[in-house]
Amino acid sequence: MNESVVRLTKRAAVDPYFLAFALAEYAAAGNLDDAALAAALGTTPDVLAHIRLCPAPRADAEGFGADVERVATKFGLNRDVLTAAARQGQVIAEMRAAAERNPEAAGKLLAARDRKPS
């Protein structure tokens, strides 16, 4: 696959519009590189680039299920892993949006999260 295409699919990982965002969060949480993420999804790194540029599933339950099903079927993916990744991406995107609306509360939350247990 063309180098610039691969670069762009990775840039899409910062944009919650794209499935790349959710996949990046899922991979980071599981410490997965591209090969491991592709393997978890039951595909190859080349196909992973195509999946990254798909739109993220819609937020409503019905739309979410239909969108995950469509992408999983089209690219022959492990539906459970795709569901988990997409859900994780949605939760993180929602948390970030909430943090932008109320930075003070988000700061306290982050501080609490980062505080080491005594």
Next chain:
Amino acid sequence: MWPSDDEIHDAWRRLVADPDTGTAFVALVLPPLEAALGRLFPRVDPHRVAEAADDAVLSIIRRATAFDPGRSPLRKFLLLVARRDLSNILKADGRHHRERIPWATVELTHPAGNESTDGETFADHPELLAAVEGMSPDDQRVFELMRDGERDTPVFAAALGIAHLPADEQAAEVKRAKDRVMARLKRAGRGQ
């Protein structure tokens, strides 16, 4: 090398009909867009050029229906969006590095609509073509931006490699370059 406008528009139609075909669209338009932008801004950091090309293509994927194929070729629309993105990136760089007063204007990353640019051809005006071919590479880039309806001084400044200069010096230098190009074209039009 750009694919034909028909090929690009077919890929765009597929993208509108099936948003999961983003990669095919990217593979078709991103490499030639990046190359065209690099030719237009040879003195700008290639990483910034790539970033602007990426942003332009991603914005089209996100809002594929914002493009109106009846008004102008998608190739020109993409280049227009990428130029605006590059201008904004360079402005942000300028603010970050120089800590000067920000540029007075901030454009929308995405133009409101693709403006019609059809019908421009040198086929009937060989004297103008000769005049353009006789210009320096800098002036040819300025001409190309003027022909495409560019009005943003920082875009011209980036094409001329003077984006590091203070804004007033950029404006003066860009004006001189535009005047030079116009004078050359007028002379050619009068057959001199």
